[in-house]
Amino acid sequence: MIQQIARARHGLMMSGAVALAMVVSTPAAAQVDARLERIEAQLRALQRTVFPGGDQRFFEPEITPQSNNANTPTPGISSSAMTDVLARIAAIETQLTRLTAATEVNENALNALTQRVAAMEAGRAVTTPSTQPALQTPAPISTPTPTPGPTPAPAPASNQPSGVIAVPGSGTSGPSAARLAGVQAISKPATGDMGEDEYTYGFRLWEAKYYPEAQQQLALYIEKYPSHRMISYGRNLLGRAYLDAGDPRTAATHFFENYQSDKQGARAGDSLLYLAESMIQLDDTRRACIALAEFGDTYPALATGRLQTMYDGLKGRVSCN
Template identity: 55%
Template sequence: MLVRTRRVMGTGALAAALIITGTPAAAQDADQAARIRKLEAEVSALQRKVFPGGSGRYFEPEITAPAQAANTPAPTTSALTDVLARLDALEGQLQRLTAQYEESGNAMRLLQARVETLEARGGPALAPATGTGSAAIAPATGIAPATGPAAATGAARPATTPTATAAPTTAAARPSPQRLAAVQRITKPQTNDPGDDEYSYGFRLWEAGFYPEAQQQLTLFVERYPTHSRASFGRNLLGRAYLDNGKPAEAAPWFLRNYQDDKTGARAGDSLLYLAEAMIALKDTTRACIALAEFGETYPALATGRLRTQYEANRAKVTCS
């Protein structure tokens, strides 16, 4: 009995011991499970941070566009759109300039046609209005006019606006059909330099001996293109067109103007020498001598070079003190 009691007591003590020792083990397993769940949650959170697509196959791009400020408007045009807009503006401006150029060219052609019509009918010419040779000389060259209103006002420049004159009443003043046909056979150049074309056409008329027609054409050139590279040539040739036509009084103002406007011009020296020649033709020896002296002093290279023969011939025609 005693032995059984001891056995029972021993068995109960063992069970109690097992219960006592089993309780910490069960608590330890639960704690480890909680820690594992916490770690799994942290890994899941880390995965969502690194791979926010919810799938392992999704990756964010390494380079992303910078975020715009909330109050910054998004661009509405691209660089290509701006370039196209500027091209459209340039094309519009080019069209307007082309239209203006065509209108100016058409007006020039109409004016030329009108001049030719008036010439054919014996109408007013586009020659500058001038006075006598002495009155057309300015004090700037040392040659003072003896009489006339030009003495009080300085140089008498040729008028730049054509003046209406009475149409000739005789048939002899009108150009003959043969002359008109000969003038029409002289072609006008057509290049990309309209100013040079106008001058070249006037030169061809002068070279062919059509002096009145050359006077009109060269007057048109010098008044329309006063700063052209051929302007000095044009003014000098216009004076020669009058001088060769036996009109030294009309030629002198153009020679003087060409010399005064640009003394370094390509034909300024020529004009001063031709001015002396016009004064000789007008029998104005005093002014001719002053012009010759001015030429020799201002253009010594021409006096001993290209224009030497003409210079010496003019000096031989007058006796200068």
């Protein structure tokens, strides 16, 4: 009797649990269904934004779980609520994958177009004559031996480099047509690094032996980009432009400034040797010896390496105590 009562009690408890599960599951399923419908609606809105008009070349304009899942039961065949939910989730995941891929493709294409437009605009800005820096009149300097060359004249109205500018009212003729053409034939690079482009342009003028033009260009570079990574090269080359033009006194000033500004600079040691060269040309043996001794003490690696030939040659030209 007791066992029968226990079995009956157990049966009632099981029946109650099943009934309770059915009551609870119905609101939960409705809640999941409502959330899925809201997500599907949001995906349809996003789809219309990415692909206006629901272009069939990409995917269906509406989410249809039954067509995107091979395991989804066909109409007319009953399926459980869980199977239907899984099918709809699979459809949502497929749509998200496609939308993500389409978004990445669009972003890559937009980035490529942006880079191309920026490069085109930069190219036009560099090649436009009005953006080319005009060479300025060099400051008057005292030169022991005048530099041979054509007599300078007032600069033309063009912004292209035009050589040395004459002193107003001097009545001298302008530079030759060949010199003007030679200077204008030297192109200014456009690498995107404006400081390096300015320095390279000055280097090209110096290399072509257009020393006054190189002096102006390098002075412009030093003024505009005093912290550029090539500044030690620029200050040293400016001194060489004056030294090669026959003005060792002004050259010595630039060599000393480059050495004093940054003794660890890439061309500080070179400037110290060229300072000695300038002093030798000025017959100032004492300062030349000081510069050579400083170079040997400060840059022993250069004295026995890259600059050894120049160092030994300069020491052979002076008698130092």
